[in-house]
Amino acid sequence: xxxxxxxxxxxxxxxxxxxxxxxxxxxxxIRRKRMVENMPxxxxxxxxxxxxxxxxxxxxITKTGEPLKSPVTQAECAYYHYTVEMLEPVGKHAxxxxxxxxxxxEFPFMVSDATGKVPVAPEGxxxxxxxxxxxxxxxxxxxxxxLQSFAEKHGLECYSACHLLFKEWHIRQGQEVYVLGTAxxxxxxxxxxxxxxxxAARQGEPSDILIGKGPEEKLFIISDKDQKGLAGQLSFEAxxxxxxxxxxxxxxxxSLILFIRLYY
Numbered sequence: 001x002x003x004x005x006x007x008x009x010x011x012x013x014x015x016x017x018x019x020x021x022x023x024x025x026x027x028x029x030i031r032r033k034r035m036v037e038n039m040p041x042x043x044x045x046x047x048x049x050x051x052x053x054x055x056x057x058x059x060x061i062t063k064t065g066e067p068l069k070s071p072v073t074q075a076e077c078a079y080y081h082y083t084v085e086m087l088e089p090v091g092k093h094a095x096x097x098x099x100x101x102x103x104x105x106e107f108p109f110m111v112s113d114a115t116g117k118v119p120v121a122p123e124g125x126x127x128x129x130x131x132x133x134x135x136x137x138x139x140x141x142x143x144x145x146x147l148q149s150f151a152e153k154h155g156l157e158c159y160s161a162c163h164l165l166f167k168e169w170h171i172r173q174g175q176e177v178y179v180l181g182t183a184x185x186x187x188x189x190x191x192x193x194x195x196x197x198x199x200a201a202r203q204g205e206p207s208d209i210l211i212g213k214g215p216e217e218k219l220f221i222i223s224d225k226d227q228k229g230l231a232g233q234l235s236f237e238a239x240x241x242x243x244x245x246x247x248x249x250x251x252x253x254x255s256l257i258l259f260i261r262l263y264y
Contacts, residue, residue, distance in 0.1 A: 012252050016252040016256065019246070019251075022245030023246055026237075029241060032219070036180060040053065044113050047209060049184060049185075050217070053180045054178075055178050057177070058111055059109060060078040067173035072147070080104055081103035083167050084101070084154075086159050087164075096165060099156065100154055105123045108121040119186065119210045120179055120222070124212070125213065130169070132168050133166070134166070136165050138163055179223075180220070181213065181222075183211050184212065185208070185209060186210040
């Protein structure tokens with residue numbers, strides 16, 4: 001199939017350029033890895049304005065003081081993100097099509113260490129979280145009770161005869177988290193005081209600062225791994241991008257050279 005595609009020289013050039021982009025993206029990941037390794041972890045009480053790294057335990061910010069409940073697994077958490085995908089036939093093949101997705105990116109959570117606590121506004125963050133729950137439903141099998149109630153609540157009964165893939169990522173209440181973001185003045189926590197979370201009414205606690213995505217510094221990472229574990233993941237991903245980009249570029253370049261020799 002790949003050879004058939006590469007017979008079209010337009011796609012060959014596209015794949016060559018994509019390989020170069022992937023190759024250089026790998027070096028971008030290396031720079032992120034080095035920044036994660038070299039950034040000192042700050043105590044929350046002594047945070048300075050600008051790019052900071054903190055580590056602590058996550059707590060949901062709610063009026064009742066109770067944690068959030070993740071929609072798929074009903075786990076007590078401070079943040080969640082889920083997707084539901086359907087296997088859709090496309091000609092002779094099939095691809096996964098996203099039919100439902102939601103998260104709590106617009107609503108902050110609190111991170112605490114031994115010195116204090118600070119709200120983290122996760123909108124715009126890059127998340128490096130392990131998949132908390134994954135379930136593949138085959139078309140001829142019923143959903144388990146907890147997913148059946150979830151499907152009914154979110155209007156997914158129409159896909160009951162399809163292959164469905166449920167995935168959920170969450171930060172558990174009290175879980176250790178790593179945050180690399182911009183400490184900035186808190187001009188009210190966006191949507192946390194004025195709006196309502198879809199699963200729990202939320203409000204921001206008074207605070208002089210919050211951590212979020214900066215207006216100039218675009219690096220903003222939230223992870224359930226510690227500094228060493230995150231640096232290791234970024235290093236592994238960087239190697240894959242670099243090697244994959246180099247192989248794709250060299251292979252398509254070889255294909256173009258053969259084409260030129262044969263026809264010119």
